[in-house]
Amino acid sequence: xxxxxxxxxxxxxxxxxxxxxxxxxxxxxxxxxxxxxxxxxxxxxxxxxxxxxxxxxxxxxxxxxxxxxxxxxxxxxxxxxxxxxxxxxxxxx
Amino acid sequence: xxxxxxxxxxxxxxxxxxxxxxxxxxxxxxxxxxxxxxxxxxxxxxxxxxxxxxxxxxxxxxxxxxxxxxxxxxxxxxxxxxxxxxxxxxxxxxxxxxxxxxxxxxxxxxxxxxxxxxxxxxxxxxxxxxxxxxxxxxxxxxxxxxxxxxxxxxxxxxxxxxxxxxxxxxxxxxxxxxxxxxxxxxxxxxxxxxxxxxxxxxxxxxxxxxxxxxxxxxxxxxxxxxxxxxxxxxxxxxxxxxxxxxxxxxxxxxxxxxxxxxxxxxxxxxxxxxxxxxxxxxxxxxxxxxxxxxxxxxxxxxxxxxxxxxxxxxxxxxxxxxxxxxxxxxxxxxxxxxxxxxxxxxxxxxxxxxxxxxxxxxxxxxxxxxxxxxxxxxxxxxxxxxxxxxxxxxxxxxxxxxxxxxxxxxxxxxxxxxxxxxxxxxxxxxxxxxxxxxxxxxxxxxxxxxxxxxxxxxxxxxxxxxxxxxxxxxxxxxx
Numbered sequence: 001x002x003x004x005x006x007x008x009x010x011x012x013x014x015x016x017x018x019x020x021x022x023x024x025x026x027x028x029x030x031x032x033x034x035x036x037x038x039x040x041x042x043x044x045x046x047x048x049x050x051x052x053x054x055x056x057x058x059x060x061x062x063x064x065x066x067x068x069x070x071x072x073x074x075x076x077x078x079x080x081x082x083x084x085x086x087x088x089x090x091x092x093x
Numbered sequence: 094x095x096x097x098x099x100x101x102x103x104x105x106x107x108x109x110x111x112x113x114x115x116x117x118x119x120x121x122x123x124x125x126x127x128x129x130x131x132x133x134x135x136x137x138x139x140x141x142x143x144x145x146x147x148x149x150x151x152x153x154x155x156x157x158x159x160x161x162x163x164x165x166x167x168x169x170x171x172x173x174x175x176x177x178x179x180x181x182x183x184x185x186x187x188x189x190x191x192x193x194x195x196x197x198x199x200x201x202x203x204x205x206x207x208x209x210x211x212x213x214x215x216x217x218x219x220x221x222x223x224x225x226x227x228x229x230x231x232x233x234x235x236x237x238x239x240x241x242x243x244x245x246x247x248x249x250x251x252x253x254x255x256x257x258x259x260x261x262x263x264x265x266x267x268x269x270x271x272x273x274x275x276x277x278x279x280x281x282x283x284x285x286x287x288x289x290x291x292x293x294x295x296x297x298x299x300x301x302x303x304x305x306x307x308x309x310x311x312x313x314x315x316x317x318x319x320x321x322x323x324x325x326x327x328x329x330x331x332x333x334x335x336x337x338x339x340x341x342x343x344x345x346x347x348x349x350x351x352x353x354x355x356x357x358x359x360x361x362x363x364x365x366x367x368x369x370x371x372x373x374x375x376x377x378x379x380x381x382x383x384x385x386x387x388x389x390x391x392x393x394x395x396x397x398x399x400x401x402x403x404x405x406x407x408x409x410x411x412x413x414x415x416x417x418x419x420x421x422x423x424x425x426x427x428x429x430x431x432x433x434x435x436x437x438x439x440x441x442x443x444x445x446x447x448x449x450x451x452x453x454x455x456x457x458x459x460x461x462x463x464x465x466x467x468x469x470x471x472x473x474x475x476x477x478x479x480x481x482x483x484x485x486x487x488x489x490x491x492x493x494x495x496x497x498x499x500x501x502x503x504x505x506x507x508x509x510x511x512x513x514x515x516x517x518x519x520x521x522x523x524x525x526x527x528x529x530x531x532x533x534x535x536x537x538x539x540x541x542x543x544x545x546x547x548x549x550x551x552x553x554x555x556x557x558x559x560x561x562x563x564x565x566x567x568x569x570x571x572x
Contacts, residue, residue: 006343006345009349013351014355016116016353017352017356017357026461027125028122029464030185030459030464032357032460033325033358033361033460033461035118036353036354036358037189038135039139039354040335042111042115042138042139045344045346046210046342048147049210050199050206050209053208055206059202059206060206062199064154064158065198066194067162068162068164070165070191070192071162072165073191075169076169077188078132078135078136078139080176084468085129088125091476
């Protein structure tokens with residue numbers, strides 16, 4: 001992809017983000033932060049690329065540490081969001 | 094020509110699908126009923142992104158990689174299961190710091206091994222070693238990525254220490270901090286420009302170090318009550334860091350996610366600032382919530398008459414009421430009073446009292462903090478209302494029960510132009526027939542350091558005790 005098409009994806013995604021986030025109910029703002037935390041760990045993709053590449057030993061280890069950190073976030077973020085969301089219950093009638 | 098990444102349309106498509114899953118994950122949060130499905134979609138998206146990356150690259154060291162994922166995943170999962178709900182703000186801050194650090198490490202790895210990321214131009218001269226030049230656009234992207242990541246990391250560490258109580262909540266003010274911060278920011282931007290011309294390692298590492306420093310300096314002067322804004326802002330930064338790395342990797346999943354998270358954090362910061370009637374700049378400049386004026390108004394408090402009530406009085410008043418609105422704040426979280434509070438609500442409901450909860454947007458230490466705690470205590474979410482939805486109801490309410498909130502109920506915000514919180518939207522609790530206000534003692538003031546008018550009103554009854562103990566006593570006293 002050339003720079004302009006990437007930039008287009010980015011700008012459009014910002015608009016999507018704007019409208020989607022405004023539609024989130026304020027009661028779920030804490031789970032919102034937890035889940036955005038989890039998904040921003042998609043940076044693990046970069047960490048995986050670095051850790052798998054042959055050639056630079058230091059870069060590989062930096063990548064591996066980044067993979068571990070991002071994994072903490074992915075598993076922790078989704079699990080804690082799941083735990084919180086499970087607590088939101090409607091009135092029993 | 095640059096060495097392009099292997100272009101397989103299916104790979105790009107897979108990352109796009111992952112990005113769409115993340116959008117739907119956030120969309121699900123528009124209502125508690127659809128939220129869990131959303132979270133599952135988020136997990137699926139992450140799975141797609143990781144698996145796609147793994148199968149399209151040759152894995153040089155599978156054992157180390159598996160170990161890294163297993164160790165990180167186990168730590169994350171166990172922490173998530175064990176953490177107390179009251180500790181959620183510091184957990185989120187800690188998670189932010191990890192995203193920031195991961196971004197720094199990925200950017201550093203990309204700098205050290207640009208060929209693997211497909212962002213380098215390699216010239217192979219007939220004699221001598223290969224000349225590897227990082228593409229100029231990629232240099233901007235990676236230097237911004239490392240800078241934002243480093244700020245996110247050090248800022249989140251400070252936010253974590255403050256929220257976790259390892260560091261005082263009071264702002265620490267360095268002399269000339271604005272000048273230092275602006276100079277650092279200018280230096281970082283200058284170095285980013287220089288880095289485009291010259292890919293020397295010292296520039297890259299200096300940017301990294303300066304960014305760590307500015308993240309630290311930015312958050313240190315910000316007081317505890319402004320933490321909801323800080324946590325949201327760092328949330329936003331972690332997104333922008335991911336987006337910057339997405340540009341480096343030409344990866345649409347990362348770019349979409351980064352944009353989503355970045356806007357999410359920015360919107361939350363905006364909502365929090367608006368709920369405090371403060372500008373974003375004034376929050377970031379820091380220094381709010383110090384002890385300025387605290388002593389003076391504290392002394393004034395003793396001189397003015399106020400009424401003290403007991404648990405029995407409170408129990409009697411509430412069980413006779415038609416409607417009770419409970420207003421929780423950070424003090425409820427500190428006292429862990431949410432379970433006792435729900436018990437009190439149940440008992441009142443058994444007496445035919447309508448019980449509702451009113452939440453101010455900045456109650457607690459992060460957006461939605463109170464809602465999570467009430468949900469944890471099994472309070473049904475349809476009994477919990479936001480400020481604008483419930484504020485008109487106080488006038489028809491018999492008892493407003495304020496537990497651990499202070500500034501967000503202060504009527505001075507509506508009338509006293511000299512008050513530091515003037516103009517902040519507040520809950521109109523004083524319009525209720527009776528206000529019951531739980532507070533540990535009359536001496537202290539809220540985070541804003543202002544005395545609360547509400548204490549001295551004729552219809553206010555102060556319940557001076559630890560929040561949890563007081564609620565438990567009221568529960569016992571309700572017949």
